[in-house]
Amino acid sequence: MKIAKDTLSFILEVSKSSAPKEFAGMLQATGDVITDVVVVPGTESSDESAVMQLFMLPNIATVGTVHSHPSGNLRPSTDDLELFDRKGEYHIIAGAPYNESSWACYNNKGERTRLEVIKYEFEEDDENW
Template identity: 80%
Template structure:
């Protein structure tokens, strides 16, 4: 699995601007590339509430989750692991200082997985004449 660089940048920026509150969303992919983040409405501050908001989402077509740990400790909590198990195969946790190396992707069992960052050409940028 891969993630579009622009999507990762969006996640990092959103997590940074949400801090000290958590940022949370669902991941959606185009083929093999994660290209979209579905924002979770009404996410409140605090680890538990962000996770609970994700639990309450209907089963839309997503492949995983993303949320931030403003503390910078990117280890999944027990609530996170429960969420991972229910909500797809790819789960990103972003931590302070919210740069390109301060994120980790986990699978549904909480094992770290490698996510390749790729330049993805979004439809809007295509030159279709």
């Protein structure tokens, strides 16, 4: 599995701007490349954790989840592991300071998994690399 560089940048930016609150979303892919993040509505205004909001989402077509850890600890919590097991196969945790190395991807068993970052040509979007 791969992720578009722009999509990863978006995740890191939104995670940073949401801090100290958690950000959460669902990942969508085009072929074998993660290209889209469906942001969970209300993540920033609710007192509930972002992960709890992901649990409540209907099962939309998705390859996995993304959420932030403002603490910077990239290890999945017990709630995270339960979520990973239920929603999709790829799960990104983005932690402070939200740079290119402060994120991790896990499979649905909570094991670190490799996600290759690639340049992806979006058909409609502007391309600013």
